[in-house]
Amino acid sequence: MIDLPARWSSDAWRAELEVWLLPAIEATGRVVTGELVQERVRFWSTVLSIETDQGKVWVKENAPSQAFEAALAQAVEAIAPGTVAPIVALEPSRGWLATADLGMPLWHDDTMPPPSEWLPMARQFASAQRALAAHEDALLATGLSRFPKEPDDVVAWVERLLAELVHLPDEDPRRPSATEADGIRDGLGRVRDAAATLVASGLPDSLQHNDLHLGNAFRLGDGAAFIDLGDALWTHPLTVARIPVWILRGRRELPADHPDLVALTDAFLEPWTDLADLDTLRGLMPAADRISCLHRAESWRRLIADVPLECVDERFRRSVTEWLIDATAPDPFSSATSH
Structure with missing residues (x-):
């Protein structure tokens, strides 16, 4: 370090x-x-x-x-x-x-862009995912990590990470409380089921940006160009939708079935409708949301491990634990609203 x-x-x-x-x-x-x-x-x-x-x-x-x-x-x-x-x-x-330089990002101040601004971004990135899915070897050769996909492997990944966290010193802020650790263990079945659902979907893995939002997108011609691929993983493609959908849902205090959220989700699904119908793809989203919380945990895990803990901003020191809590909670979105 x-x-x-x-x-x-x-x-x-x-x-x-x-x-x-x-x-x-x-x-x-x-x-x-x-x-x-x-x-x-x-x-x-x-x-x-x-x-x-x-x-x-x-x-x-x-x-x-x-x-x-x-x-x-x-x-x-x-x-x-x-x-x-x-x-x-x-x-x-x-x-x-x-x-x-491409000028200002599509989201550059405290005013969140309207839902209409999010749709082209979602369509473009999802289309890129579809193209990239056939090039696994080339992308993994760059150093991009493949996230576990088989249910047993995903659960084992959570268990290993939790074991590392609970063995930290009591005073380490990354260490979950006994109650938090028990909650994560109790939710492992939910993680297993979600992973099984995504495996059964038959969709090929692709690039998961893992921090996709309009602050990381710039207008380029008729579309958008994306930055900040450092959090990325190779994994189920639909997990990329969680961050933009949750941002829109949380900032606008929308119900989960609001038409704007449905439209944004569908924009991520459209490139895959030759492999499954839209209703089937929509049914995968709760599982994708849950597993994507583990992707955020992985990104924070590796970044925090790169530096001495005192270099990490205090507000980020519990990020790994918080995302594990969200991933295993009955409702990941409700769990995540506090951070």
Whole structure:
């Protein structure tokens, strides 16, 4: 483990980045016209920008467990052009990814975009998933992780993670209480059933963005380009719908059967209707919602393991435990409303 924020704030690291970045940008025919500006440093990544005569270029480095994003973006773009922000340069061995500026994301302030803005994003990403499903080897070769799919394997994954958490020192905030641990164990049957439902669906695995929302999407031509693939997993495709659907449901306080939620969900399902009818696909969504909570737990697990605990913002230190609680709760959505 290393103090990544300290590293990313150091002159030595910045010098290493510049030695690669400046020639890489100029090799594309761009002329650098400004200084490299560090826009933000979080324990999971840092993002910088630099002005050129052809517009701003953004560059990102992820924590080690998610450094595959650069290679993954390149692979996705090769298979489904226009899915990710235009790549200017990348250095997969360091996880460095430089992309062209696309302006403001589709969600960039406190005003949540209307449901109509979410539908094109959902359709485009789901269509990309359908195209990517046939390229498992290429995507896994980037370092993307495959999440367990067989019911016994999924349950065993939860049990192993829970065992790690309950053996942490009492004072460690990641350690679940006895009541929380018992609740997670009591909900393992729900996890098993959900995993079995998804396996039985027969849908091929594909790319699960695992943080898909309009804040990670930019208008590009008639569609949208996506960023922040570091949380991604290779798994059941319908699990990608949970984050946008839950955001819309929670922020607008909508009932689960509200027409806007149905329309958004259906947008994720439409590319798969040649494999199953729409009603059948809709019936998979409760299982996909539940398993997707484990995907969030996995993303936080690996990120928190990358750094000393004191580098992790306090509000994120219990994220793994909270997502396990949600995944095993009678109603994952109601459980998750508190975080």
